[in-house]
Amino acid sequence: xxxxxxxxxxxxxxxxxxxxxxxxxxxxxxxxxxxxxxxxxxxxxxxxxxxxxxxxxxxxxxxxxxxxxxxxxxxxxxxxxxxxxxxxxxxxxxxxxxxxxxxxxxxxxxxxxxxxxxxxxxxxxxxxxxxxxxxxxxxxxxxxxxxxxxxxxxxxxxxxxxxxxxxxxxxxxxxxxxxxxxxxxxxxxxxxxxxxxxxxxxxxxxxxxxxxxxxxxxxxxxxxxxxxxxxxxxxxxxxxxxxxxxxxxxxxxxxxxxxxxxxxxxxxxxxxxxxxxxxxxxxxxxxxxxxxxxxxxxxxxxxxxxxxxxxxxxxxxxxxxxxxxxxxxxxxxxxxxxxxxxxxxxxxxxxxxxxxxxxxxxxxxxxxxxxxxxxxxxxxxxxxxxxxxxxxxxxxxxxxxxxxxxxxxxxxxxxxxxxxxxxxxxxxxxxxxxxxxxxxxxxxxxxxxxxxxxxxxxxxxxxxxxxxxxxxxxxxxxxxxxxxxxxxxxxxxxxxxxxxxxxxxxxxxxxxxxxxxxxxxxxxxxxxxxxxxxxxxxxxxxxxxxxxxxxxxxxxxxxxxxxxxxxxxxxxxxxxxxxxxxxxxxxxxxxxxxxxxxxxxxxxxxxxxxxxxxxxxxxxxxxxxxxxxxxxxxxxxxxxxxxxxxxxxxxxxxxx
Numbered sequence: 001x002x003x004x005x006x007x008x009x010x011x012x013x014x015x016x017x018x019x020x021x022x023x024x025x026x027x028x029x030x031x032x033x034x035x036x037x038x039x040x041x042x043x044x045x046x047x048x049x050x051x052x053x054x055x056x057x058x059x060x061x062x063x064x065x066x067x068x069x070x071x072x073x074x075x076x077x078x079x080x081x082x083x084x085x086x087x088x089x090x091x092x093x094x095x096x097x098x099x100x101x102x103x104x105x106x107x108x109x110x111x112x113x114x115x116x117x118x119x120x121x122x123x124x125x126x127x128x129x130x131x132x133x134x135x136x137x138x139x140x141x142x143x144x145x146x147x148x149x150x151x152x153x154x155x156x157x158x159x160x161x162x163x164x165x166x167x168x169x170x171x172x173x174x175x176x177x178x179x180x181x182x183x184x185x186x187x188x189x190x191x192x193x194x195x196x197x198x199x200x201x202x203x204x205x206x207x208x209x210x211x212x213x214x215x216x217x218x219x220x221x222x223x224x225x226x227x228x229x230x231x232x233x234x235x236x237x238x239x240x241x242x243x244x245x246x247x248x249x250x251x252x253x254x255x256x257x258x259x260x261x262x263x264x265x266x267x268x269x270x271x272x273x274x275x276x277x278x279x280x281x282x283x284x285x286x287x288x289x290x291x292x293x294x295x296x297x298x299x300x301x302x303x304x305x306x307x308x309x310x311x312x313x314x315x316x317x318x319x320x321x322x323x324x325x326x327x328x329x330x331x332x333x334x335x336x337x338x339x340x341x342x343x344x345x346x347x348x349x350x351x352x353x354x355x356x357x358x359x360x361x362x363x364x365x366x367x368x369x370x371x372x373x374x375x376x377x378x379x380x381x382x383x384x385x386x387x388x389x390x391x392x393x394x395x396x397x398x399x400x401x402x403x404x405x406x407x408x409x410x411x412x413x414x415x416x417x418x419x420x421x422x423x424x425x426x427x428x429x430x431x432x433x434x435x436x437x438x439x440x441x442x443x444x445x446x447x448x449x450x451x452x453x454x455x456x457x458x459x460x461x462x463x464x465x466x467x468x469x470x471x472x473x474x475x476x477x478x479x480x481x482x483x484x485x486x487x488x489x490x491x492x493x494x495x496x497x498x499x500x501x502x503x504x505x506x507x508x509x510x511x512x513x514x515x516x517x518x519x520x521x522x523x524x525x526x527x528x529x530x531x532x533x534x535x536x537x538x539x540x541x542x543x544x545x546x547x548x549x550x551x552x553x554x555x556x557x558x559x560x561x562x563x564x565x566x567x568x569x570x571x572x573x574x575x576x577x578x579x580x581x582x583x584x585x586x587x588x589x590x591x592x593x594x595x596x597x598x599x600x601x602x603x604x605x606x607x608x609x610x611x612x613x614x615x616x617x618x619x620x621x622x623x624x625x626x627x628x629x630x631x632x633x634x635x636x637x638x639x640x641x642x643x644x645x646x647x648x649x650x651x652x653x654x655x656x
């Protein structure tokens with residue numbers, strides 16, 4: 001990581017006395033303290049954007065004759081840039097003695113800085129929607145100048161920003177700028193931000209003062225506005241704040257802007273920033289929580305450590321991701337499993353995402369996850385599940401036991417339901433992972449199933465249970481969902497129970513109407529309309545069993561496909577609807593079977609479930625129903641051929 005630890009301040013060290021820092025904050029105004037950038041964000045992301053040089057003609061606006069200048073701007077273009085999409089833009093201005101390239105390539109221009117890695121990781125991890133960032137220079141020559149000339153150039157940069165820089169950059173890339181005219185720039189202002197550090201912050205305030213209408217978002221860092229004179233934020237904070245409020249209130253955009261103001265608590269320019277921020281916060285009719293916030297880095301100094309931290313937080317605020325982006329990108333294959341479990345977004349339940357019984361899984365990263373007795377673990381599906389859970393972290397986990405019950409029996413803290421929400425009032429499924437009644441292999445054997453069911457519009461729950469009390473926990477889960485169906489937005493009629501290995505035994509046991517009544521102690525809860533089982537040697541047969549779909553691999557050394565087929569033949573003989581599939585060469589624990597001969601089995605199972613919607617009576621043997629022998633792919637279309645293996649529905653071999 002490239003980092004400049006001692007960036008120069010806004011002005012030379014003149015020895016002048018500093019202004020007193022205002023200590024009291026306005027009533028109900030909260031200073032927001034930033035948190036450090038996670039260390040992994042400084043590492044190179046897998047999906048890296050590019051840095052491109054844009055050269056454009058401008059003018060020397062410090063001279064009345066306006067001589068032409070030729071200037072550079074360095075542009076960060078996000079990974080996967082697509083000209084058919086539109087991108088937001090942020091302009092970031094350097095401080096005194098700085099140069100255009102230093103934000104992205106360092107002063108020597110030959111290595112990516114930590115800020116670029118932060119950009120990449122914010123976008124890849126779904127914390128920001130993809131954006132374009134621009135590092136220009138307010139200096140007409142892009143080289144160090146004395147203080148006086150630099151401040152004169154910064155004071156007039158707003159003209160170049162609107163007249164030259166915005167048109168040059170935003171017509172070259174796919175942005176929201178439809179026309180480089182004044183009307184076009186105004187029309188695209190909601191998708192434009194400008195910020196800067198030190199003298200770049202002062203320049204940002206000049207832009208705010210002189211060209212307020214052309215950008216909606218502002219990120220001044222460690223610097224003040226000089227409308228009332230140099231260091232006005234420090235020495236004339238109230239007058240400075242009033243001047244800014246007056247120009248805002250005179251604008252048609254007075255209700256459509258945002259200032260994200262920031263400084264470090266140990267910054268040598270805290271007096272300029274802090275006094276102005278608190279003075280602005282007093283003018284609540286103009287600056288309030290809808291358009292203004294003030295942030296501090298505890299211990300932060302006048303250097304790039306603070307800049308990186310402020311950008312990390314502000315960019316997430318300016319360019320929040322869409323729901324899809326957040327779900328897709330936050331975690332990657334290289335994310336550490338412990339980082340997922342300890343993610344504060346999950347609160348106390350993050351530890352339940354992976355098996356509590358740690359002796360049954362291994363691997364450091366999501367890509368490396370291995371689970372005892374399981375095969376074909378798909379790292380991309382693991383990443384997708386984790387991203388889904390994080391996106392829905394506020395409402396995806398449900399406690400099925402009360403706090404009082406958990407205090408009496410602490411083991412109950414290792415239980416719960418993960419909710420993968422489908423359509424409102426659609427039927428629900430409960431998915432139960434296997435693990436030999438020793439652990440719960442949800443990441444491969446129930447989370448992926450629940451996620452895929454939710455994509456098809458069904459409400460799906462993945463149960464985390466106590467291996468020694470699995471049937472009790474499933475009974476409680478069924479009871480809880482049925483009792484809270486309205487608030488969960490699910491239809492309790494026609495639900496299904498799913499499971500693999502030990503989880504399949506759970507589904508079959510609670511799918512039996514007699515067991516359901518016995519284990520729940522209730523007669524008002526309907527029997528599951530379908531039981532979906534994978535790879536288990538369960539042999540018990542009863543007239544009270546539910547309609548059953550089962551599948552297994554022919555090379556399963558734990559659960560014999562012949563045993564499963566024999567049980568389903570017995571169920572079929574009782575008039576209970578059944579469907580059975582065995583897949584040539586597959587071992588135990590193939591999960592969704594992605595990339596194998598079993599791929600598509602889940603959608604087959606969904607169609608079986610759909611056919612049983614009327615089979616919900618308690619304590620009644622099921623009459624055999626006519627089976628539809630179509631075989632479907634994952635997208636719901638009919639396949640050209642059945643999977644290789646034995647395929648039987650209702651006791652009859654399924655043909656093409």
